[in-house]
Amino acid sequence: MKEVEIYTKNYCPYCHRAKELLRIKGVPFTEHDVTTDAETERQMQLRSGARTVPQIFVSGTCLGGCSELFELDEKGELDQLLDLKPARNGSS
Numbered sequence: 001m002k003e004v005e006i007y008t009k010n011y012c013p014y015c016h017r018a019k020e021l022l023r024i025k026g027v028p029f030t031e032h033d034v035t036t037d038a039e040t041e042r043q044m045q046l047r048s049g050a051r052t053v054p055q056i057f058v059s060g061t062c063l064g065g066c067s068e069l070f071e072l073d074e075k076g077e078l079d080q081l082l083d084l085k086p087a088r089n090g091s092s
Contacts, residue, residue: 001083004029005057007044011035014066015054021069027082058082 004022006029008015022029034041034053048055048062056063058081063069072078 001027002059002081004082005032006030007032007034007040007048007053007055009033009035009053012053018054018056018066018069021073025079025082025084027084 004027006015006018006022008019008031010033019029019031032040032044034044044053044055045051047057050062050065052065054065056065056069063072063081069078072081078084
């Protein structure tokens with residue numbers, strides 16, 4: 001599984017939604033809460049080129065925000081991007 005980082009603000013519903021999707025998928029992530037941390041927020045802006053949260057990084061590459069995360073999941077591309085193993089069907 002690849003390293004996932006997410007920049008958030010504690011009052012942001014999109015941040016909560018993105019984190020919940022990652023949790024449902026069993027993806028561990030490092031959260032950078034920028035609610036009251038201007039320096040980390042500045043670093044996020046430099047890394048992503050964006051001023052909005054969440055900003056999600058996979059192996060150091062900016063994936064985008066909540067919309068991009070869900071769009072990749074809906075296309076069936078998120079699991080592959082994160083190197084998640086497909087669920088087994090049937091009995092073993």
